[in-house]
Amino acid sequence: MTQGTAGAVVKTAPAVCIDGVSLTYQERQVIRDFSLTVSGGSSVALMGKSGSGKSSVLSMVLGLLKPDSGEIRVGAIDVIRASQRSLTAMRRTRIGVVFQSGELVEDLTPVENVAVAGMLGGQSRDQATAEAVSWLSKLGVPTDVVRTSDLSGGEQQRVAVARALMGGPSLLIADEPTASLDSDTRDQIADAIFALPAQTGAALIIATHDRDVAARADRTVHLEEGDRS
Numbered sequence: 001m002t003q004g005t006a007g008a009v010v011k012t013a014p015a016v017c018i019d020g021v022s023l024t025y026q027e028r029q030v031i032r033d034f035s036l037t038v039s040g041g042s043s044v045a046l047m048g049k050s051g052s053g054k055s056s057v058l059s060m061v062l063g064l065l066k067p068d069s070g071e072i073r074v075g076a077i078d079v080i081r082a083s084q085r086s087l088t089a090m091r092r093t094r095i096g097v098v099f100q101s102g103e104l105v106e107d108l109t110p111v112e113n114v115a116v117a118g119m120l121g122g123q124s125r126d127q128a129t130a131e132a133v134s135w136l137s138k139l140g141v142p143t144d145v146v147r148t149s150d151l152s153g154g155e156q157q158r159v160a161v162a163r164a165l166m167g168g169p170s171l172l173i174a175d176e177p178t179a180s181l182d183s184d185t186r187d188q189i190a191d192a193i194f195a196l197p198a199q200t201g202a203a204l205i206i207a208t209h210d211r212d213v214a215a216r217a218d219r220t221v222h223l224e225e226g227d228r229s
């Protein structure tokens with residue numbers, strides 16, 4: 001990301017480049033020759049029927065799953081050939097992830113749930129706590145709550161968004177982040193997530209079944225079903 005003279009975020013080199021990727025599970029090809037490039041500061045909604053491979057694409061970008069063929073880059077990192085160590089560092093420092101369920105530790109405070117991501121990324125406890133409080137406040141989550149499980153579902157999902165933002169990732173990946181929410185809360189979470197590319201220069205890839213959520217993205221990409229035989 002670079003800043004223009006007026007402080008506006010200028011879109012630069014692709015944050016993610018997926019080129020001609022195919023994936024087979026147990027002899028069944030689920031993704032065939034899929035390509036997608038996403039620039040910093042822009043958003044893409046990944047749509048497709050259940051089982052079309054949306055989560056698998058996200059797992060491949062995270063380096064958790066290797067395709068049979070094709071290339072994947074996150075910034076300058078060759079995700080397919082990178083060592084496990086580099087991939088772990090990439091996930092901790094460059095990529096923020098939000099899942100459907102939030103995956104928070106119920107007994108920790110919201111601040112602790114968020115700060116832990118900063119500490120894994122190399123921040124001191126004090127730095128991480130200060131950044132966690134800042135993101136939670138920006139996202140309108142109370143920071144004086146003792147147990148994260150005491151928050152509402154929408155607040156918990158905002159905690160998950162705050163956690164994904166720790167350390168200023170260049171890529172944000174969201175897998176059905178609004179699936180379990182009522183429509184008002186869904187809109188609040190979508191507002192928070194879709195504001196990020198413009199605010200921070202991060203690229204956003206969001207997998208969703210929700211057409212209203214997808215409509216907020218700069219582009220929508222439909223995954224075709226692979227080999228169903």
Ligand SMILES: Nc1ncnc2c1ncn2[C@@H]1O[C@H](COP(=O)(O)OP(=O)(O)OP(=O)(O)O)[C@@H](O)[C@H]1O
Binds near residue numbers: 052056057
């Ligand atoms: N570990 C696995 N072993 C075998 N098949 C798998 C595995 N993981 C996923 N699949 C299959 O790969 C296909 C794609 O799954 P994936 O979860 O990526 O789809 P999706 O589009 O995210 O689905 P949904 O919208 O239901 O979340 C599905 O048919 C699924 O059953």
